Amino acid sequence: MKSKSSTYRELNHKSDLELFELIKERNKGALETIFNRYYETLCRFGITYESDLDVVQEKVSDVFIQLWNAHERIHEIKKPKPYLYVVVKNKLMEQVSYQKLKQTLEQAQEDEYYASPCIEQEIIDQEQREIYVRKIEGILDQIPKKSRQIFEMSRLDELKYKEISEILGVSIKTVESHMAIALKTIRNMVVKNKQF
Structure with a gap:
């Protein structure tokens, strides 16, 4: 039987991808090694x-x-190191977005206190927002699945093409191609339906 220290030495010599494979198999030592790394x-x-x-x-x-x-x-992660960096970035950006949202809501409550519009106007505004959201969702539903995923990673998650290519394990050219498809689909839908 191997000693604990020799097992950790072996794990330290493994690549990130090999360690991720071991984590998939529920190897706690592999997780600890990636954590320490x-x-x-x-x-x-x-x-x-x-x-x-x-x-x-x-x-x-x-x-x-x-x-x-x-x-x-x-198994979907092909480049562990960039994946970890991007997930950390996204988690921290969520935190920043949450703080901004909280401040915005507090400011909105304060503004509402001083200048509350009539209830009819609030209902009209809410209906307009719902119509707008449905239109956007309808357009996004027309984008092919892979192109939509890449579009959302770029526009909603604010990832760079290089980060997307590393996370998905595809070339930057492939990312650019999918973005072109997504943007062309959106443009055609807007023109065709005069959505906005």
Whole structure:
């Protein structure tokens, strides 16, 4: 039987991809190795998005918990290192977005207190927003599945083409091609239906 230290030495010599494969098989040592390999650098990276170190450390730790819990999908990840960086970035951007949303809601409540529009106008505005959302969803539904995924990663998740190509394991040209398809579909739908 191997000693614990020799097992960890063996794991340390494995590539990130090999460790991800072992995590898929529920190997806790592999998760611990990936954690030790990237935790500090991911925290350093995270500080560029969030100045509160406690929040950064919590979000980075969440990424590793998420990795362990999503072990069935690990085979989809072709480039582990960029994947970890992008997930950390997204988690921290969610945090920033949440804080902005909270401030916006607080400001909106304050504004509403001082200048509350009539209830009829609120209902009309809400209906207009719902119509607008349905139109956008209808257009997005026309985009081919892979192109829509890449479009959403680019426009909603604000990932760069290079990051998308690394996460999905495709070339940048493929990402560009799918984006062109998505944008052309949107343009055609808007013109065809005079949506907006």
